[in-house]
Amino acid sequence: MKIENFINENRPHESAIKHVSGQAHYTDDIPEPPGTLYGAIGWSKKSHAIIKKINLDEVIKSEGVIAVVTEDDIVGRNDVGPVFDGDPIFPKKAEYYGQPLYAVAATTTELARKAVLKAKISYKTLKPITTIQEALKKKSFVLKEKIIKKGEALKAIENSPYRLKGNFTTGSQEHFALEGQAAFVIPQEDNDFKVFSKTQHPSETQQIIAKMLNQKSNTITVETRRIGGSFGGTETQSFIFAAICTLLAKKTKRAVKLRIDRDDDIIITGKRHDFYSEYEVGFDELGVIKGLKLKLASRCGISPDLSGAINDRALLHIDNAYYLENVLLENYLCKTNTASNTAFRGFGGNQGMMAIENIIDHIATSLKKDSAEIRRRNFYQKKKKNITHYNMKIEDNIIQEIFDQLIKSSNYKSRMQNIKKFNSENKYIKKGIAMTPVKFGISFTTWHLNQAGALVHIYFNDGSVHVNTGAIEMGQGTYTKIAQLAANALGLPFNKIKVSATRTDKVPNTSASAASSTTDLNGAATLNAISKIKKNLSEYVKRKYKIKNSEGIYENGMVKFKGKIFKFNKLIKEAYLNRVSLSSSGFYATPKIHFDKKNFKGRPFLYFCYSAAVSEVIIDILTGENKILRADILHDAGRAINPAIEMGQIEGGFVQGAGWLGCEEVNWKTNGQITTHSPSTYKIPAVSDMPEKFNAEIFKKGKNIENVINKSKTTGEPPLMNAMSVFFAIKNAIASIRDYNINPKLDAPATPERILMSIKNLKKKYEK
Amino acid sequence: MASSNIEFVYQNKIFEITNPDSNETLLNFIRTKLKKTGTKEGCAEGGCGACTVVLGELKKNEINYKAINSCITFLPTLQGKQLILVEDLILKNGSLHPVQQAMVNYHGSQCGFCTPGFIMSLFSMFKKNSKFKNDEIKDSIAGNLCRCTGYQPIIKAAKSLKNKSKIDEFSKSKKNTINLLKKINNKSVVIYHKGKKYFAPRYLMELKKILKKNADVDFLSGGTDLSLVVTKERKDINSIVYMNSIRDLNYIKNNNKYIEVGASTPLIEFESYIKKYYPDFTKILKRYGSPQIRNVATIAGNIATASPIGDCLPLLLSLNAEIVLQDFKKTKVLFLNDFFISYRKTKLKKGQFIHSIRIPVLKGNTFKAYKVSKRYDDDISSVCAAFNLRIIKNKVQSVRIAYGGMAAIPKRAIYCEKILSNSIVTDEIVSKAKKALEKDFKPISDMRASGLYRMEVAKNLLEKLYFEIKQKKIIGVYF
Helix, strand or coil: CCCCCCCCCCCCCCCHHHHHCCCCCCHHHCCCCCCCEEEEEEECCCCCEEEEEEECHHHHHCCCEEEEECHHHCCCCCCCCCCCCCCCCCCCEECCCCCEEEEEEECCHHHHHHHHCCCEEEEEECCCCCCHHHHHHHCCECCCCEEEEECCHHHHHHHCCEEEEEEEEECCCCCCCCCCCEEEEEECHHHCEEEEECCCCHHHHHHHHHHHHCCCHHHEEEEECCCCCCCCCCCCCCHHHHHHHHHHHHHHCCCEEEECCHHHHHHHCCCCCCEEEEEEEEECCCCCEEEEEEEEEEEEECCCCCHHHHHHHHHHCCCCCECCCCEEEEEEEEECCCCCCCCCCCCCHHHHHHHHHHHHHHHHHHHCCCHHHHHHHHECCCCCCCECCCCCECCCCCHHHHHHHHHHHCCHHHHHHHHHHHHHHCCCEEEEEEEEEEEEEECCCCHHHCEEEEEEEECCCCCCEEEEECCCCCCCCHHHHHHHHHHHHHCCCHHHEEECCEECCCCCCCCCCCCCCHHHHHHHHHHHHHHHHHHHHHHHHHHHHCCCCCCCEEECCEEEECCEEEEHHHHHHHHHHCCCCCEEEEEEECCCCEEECCCCEEECCCEEEEEEEEEEEEEECCCCCEEEEEEEEEECCECCCCHHHHHHHHHHHHHHHHHHHCCCCCCECCCCCECCCCCCCCCCCCHHHCCCEEEEEECCCCCCCCCCHHHECCCCCHHHHHHHHHHHHHHHHHHHHHCCCCCCCCCCCCCHHHHHHHHHHHHHHHHC | CCECEEEEEECCEEEEEECCCCCCEHHHHHHHHCCCCCCCCCCCCCCCCCCEEEEEEEECCEEEEEEEEHHHCEHHHHCCCEEECHHHHCCCCCCCCHHHHHHHHCCCCCCCCCHHHHHHHHHHHHHCCCCCCHHHHHHHCCCCCCCCCCCHHHHHHHHCCCCCCCCCHHHHCHHHHHHHHHHHCCCCEEEEECCEEEEECCCHHHHHHHHHHCCCCEEECCCCCHHHHHHCCCCCCCEEEEHHHCHHHCCEEECCCEEEEECCCEHHHHHHHHHHCCHHHHHHHHCCCCHHHHCCCEHHHHHHHCCCCCCHHHHHHHCCCEEEEECCCCEEEEEHHHCEEECCEECCCCCCEEEEEEEECCCCCEEEEEEECCCCCCCCCCEEEEEEEEEECCEEEEEEEEEECCCCCCEECHHHHHHHCCCECCHHHHHHHHHHHHHHCCCCCCCCCCHHHHHHHHHHHHHHHHHHHHHCCCCCCCC
8 A cells, every 4th residue: 555645745835726716815815803994104205314393283184094103102112123223113313215204094095095195294304325335435334344264365365376356246136025014903802912914923023012012922912824925025024014003003992904005115124135245366277266355245224133144144155165265254234224124035145155156257257267167166075175164064065966967967068169159140149158056054043043833733523633833834835845744744634734824822932934944943843743742642552552662653544553553533532532632832943053153153054955057148239138048957955845846946036036136126316215116117027037948957866964854955045046147147148249258347136237338348348 | 878887797797886986996996895805916006917807898799808907997997897806716616717727736826925816817818718829828927926936837837728628617607798798888987976077988979078078187098107196196086087988989990091099999909900010019019018008008098198118109209100189179180299298298188188099001111119128028118219211222211210218208319310311321320320319319317227328228229220121130139
């Protein structure tokens, strides 16, 4: 008989049928109790100003308005900053264009939104700082700068036969999850509040609301069933909306829903950090890096938010897959009068990796060598050259295997020859190709966050299983994968497992669903809870049937002990009648990791994910228009729990990354006002931006050497960085104009405009 | 008599609303009154497709299934149509529609928020007996944004529908739906709701009478601009005349001298008609906007908004189109070139409306148009250019060039035309013509592109044109 196994299996998303038929509920879809009110937020029209007076008379008089809240309504902490203060709910001084100043509750969303526009605010305008360059000049920082040293970088650069200098910028990126920010709060007895929030982080939402109200955490319950995409955009940026919604509910003593309009959402919330780097690199004739000096500065916005951890992750990924012997890193966290930049898939890692990939690309052009070959020569090795610049030994390195396999399967070398031929025959249309590796560290770099809880119940009457964890389902399929793990551990059909909405009163003290580690942590906690229930059952069986040392094998709805077989349902019922607990919490804490943030040394990651991609692009040198012709990806997902779901992350992450480095451009006026706040002005990839040919594959030999659920590896963030190959393919196409002899200056995102200007500059250089 | 009630078909029944608010969006109605939350708001400006629903419209005894953005559709425009929501596709016994099943089978949803919109776009495609070719699939979902999947699984799901039977519950109940639609199809609507007026005339004469009495009205067609007054500026529109209900204006005529397009003809119909005359016109219209937009938007609407970045406008200018204006008494024909005054200002007077557009049929001319934007699908042009030349024996006999995105209005490049006119085109002439564009235009910088880039591209498009004509081939990255 075939043993039913629910892992390593392509299963549809647990909500797929609900998604396609409109039956999946998101925050704004939750049925409302009678009398529910609707909120809207009024925000600053100045990016830096003292607020002299806010006159809300007309707002209060506006049709349908029931209540208005301001700073005066906050009895506790007026801040939603997760680690540090700096993100006031309603500030005294406006620090960015779009900063919330007050909010209203009205009888409909439309009336609330009309009302907030009627405020009369007098400002005393101050001069804003909006760019990284200005902030560096004025030493405007949100946290102290960091200097990290390994070896003797300056000496190594000086002694190198070849040296290069340059600078490079990667742009910001708006999350643009299709579901915007939303919260829904229902007052309970005892001044308690039930909060539904579109968030990746219910526990912190709970704590922040409790602090704002000066109440205990046990009076606030936060629930999130699913969210319509997030990508880091609600790891902290959702807090202010949940907080304001609660304030409105408290003041009106009625349920309040707060759904933020797309434009307001983009204007109010933070985005991906743009990074500026200056580098000086020394290398030998083979292109092997001998020493690297790098200055990394990021635009953090008005507050620290998660910028410390994001910049740390950038520093931790400045090596990508390359061994760097001598490094000198400087990191500046620039404070600007723009919305506080925040988590976004990759969390700084990708920005760090782009900085080094740009350097490698520069080295390759200067030596007139294939950049893939230069990349290869710099790879970490297995037995030697395997210590990172933060002193972690890499034990699971498979980048070489992945790279070699992909270089063959993608026909990289022959295609490169074809492209050169094509380019020599076409005056206005040029093709380019590039191959880039990914090595991405998995674990929160903040040690204590690497823990998770779970709660599992088995109901005695029908043997159905209820699972609850701290994991947030945001499209990555974590509920599906956790249910698969539970089904497998209990030998039950998938449909007997229900993963229920994530709630702070079921599993407390959870970490954000972030750092790609959601399923790793919460899946392991679920298995821990199940193992405790199984222990109860086996102890009962041992006691009752005098069976020794048998743990029980759970398969196909049966439980086998030595000499005794039960139907699962029968055993459960029997156990209940014999007063055995069928419910347990579970817990997991990531082993092995430790990191000294001050000295920047330790093992911050349990393991690394590896991947590589080859992209081929075509550009129009008259307009800068471009297209991805083909992308080949080979991605290490370990022993994947659900390959179909992992594939969705691999392909989707790539396209999102291509957006970050391509068509997505966040634009601010010099006065700090954001101008790209709707889909008509901010362009995320649409269907035609997908590669014409798209060959993504999971690395078949993949297996996590660490003790992670099912020996799998997460796929959340790392696939995004495969899109680096697109950017360097574009650069490669531009370089063809001067026969690959000159390194084109190209910053990200490579919009048609940037591409055309890069071409123009390259032509000028040549003419000189 | 005009009615103040609207009627539409929903779930095989006639649904009547008494005196609806003309500023209420269809999306709002669906979510808050029908209490159907499958249809999502993603942007409230017709830019993401999450709110896509399908409208069935009676056309020659058949039902034309159109995907539209419910977030920028005003409720009363539903009059006489069938409304289909994502929830209506699933059968009572729980079995999924083939389009839904395909999306499940191919893992087409991740977070699921954009999914209902994709389902409805694909459903409309399914109902049009599509062959599910790659290009058709991409076009049909070009107005639906997904941030999770990267689109590959959605395309695979769509492709899998190719050989599926096209019979579904909607085809089974088609006869009944047609009968219901016929019952409600014949009525004009006039609504007075809390000081807000809404008119949906069926005939030209009705329109003229309305305008005679109500000079200060806003014309509504696709609503891509006007609806945003409500959804984004959060203001009321006090007086709306819905143009797309006027049957007399939904036509395309051709007298061999010019093609006349009625003001309420949807772009999607025009784009297939114009293809054999000016293939580049069709090429640009495909990128004008998503199918959800092109299903309801009109050329007249594009002209009336007079946006410097309206993609039809440079094309029409270079073809020297005429515009037919009418009021209660008179008909006036103007060259489009004389219609635009300044930024978003036109010569349209109060009481006047755009009746139709006349596009000359030019045989033997070369007509080429280019659109350059950050994104291929559903984006606003940084620069849009149209070239209409008559070349005999290498000599330019006549030339009309117009650009969008280069000035406060869509505008001809007069200086550039002068250089090219009556010349034998050489490299040297082209570089002179490029230089002349600097006299024609002083483009601005904004979030879409810098003035510098716009000028560079405007010049380069001239070079592209020259090369394409010389080499008799098309060069570009999109194919």
